[in-house]
Amino acid sequence: DQQVKQNSPSLSVQEGRISILNCDYTNSMFDYFLWYKKYPAEGPTFLISISSIKDKNEDGRFTVFLNKSAKHLSLHIVPSQPGDSAVYFCAASGLPSNSGYSTLTFGKGTMLLVSP
């Protein structure tokens, strides 16, 4: 059972427009959410995060919104650039493992293509 879901496997956007990537989660115990960006043949790179006590976090062109009641978060990229073309993974943490430490649960990713 997927606890973190990215229902859109791909998204195409024109350069300069807004890209909106969505993520849903099922477990209310998650309290910290992250977005990672992945280029082919490279490891994921941390992009932006948000704590469950906030509903918005902004960093340059990237903004993450969290709607706890809907168990939904989204990543907005504006303006989108061709170099943003990559796979974007949503991840959540906060469920303590047997060790007491939390691990990340990832979605399957959304491939973003920004065309010139």
Add this chain to the structure above:
Amino acid sequence: GAGVSQSPSNKVTEKGKDVELRCDPISGHTALYWYRQSLGQGLEFLIYFQGNSAPDKSGLPSDRFSAERTGGSVSTLTIQRTQQEDSAVYLCASSSDGHSNQPQHFGDGTRLSIL
């Protein structure tokens, strides 16, 4: 560089052979994680190290998988008697202290292909 380093970058081996994958985390990071990504799937958690100990091995898919970490630094993931379903990209990540609000930094992975 100062990032997470993994080797080899690619490994092709025959079914039934053992393989060993290596991860060198960011210097000073106490937490180390192994994940794998199968084709079309998200990242699947395998094992977590805090220092040299592995408090969470819950993600290891079978007893053919084992991992160790020595000196609180380099880690190796060993897969014995490999099967075709073990084919995946194996990713290693490290973070400063393992707490949930610390981002994990990933290596570029080892692409493992079992023939």
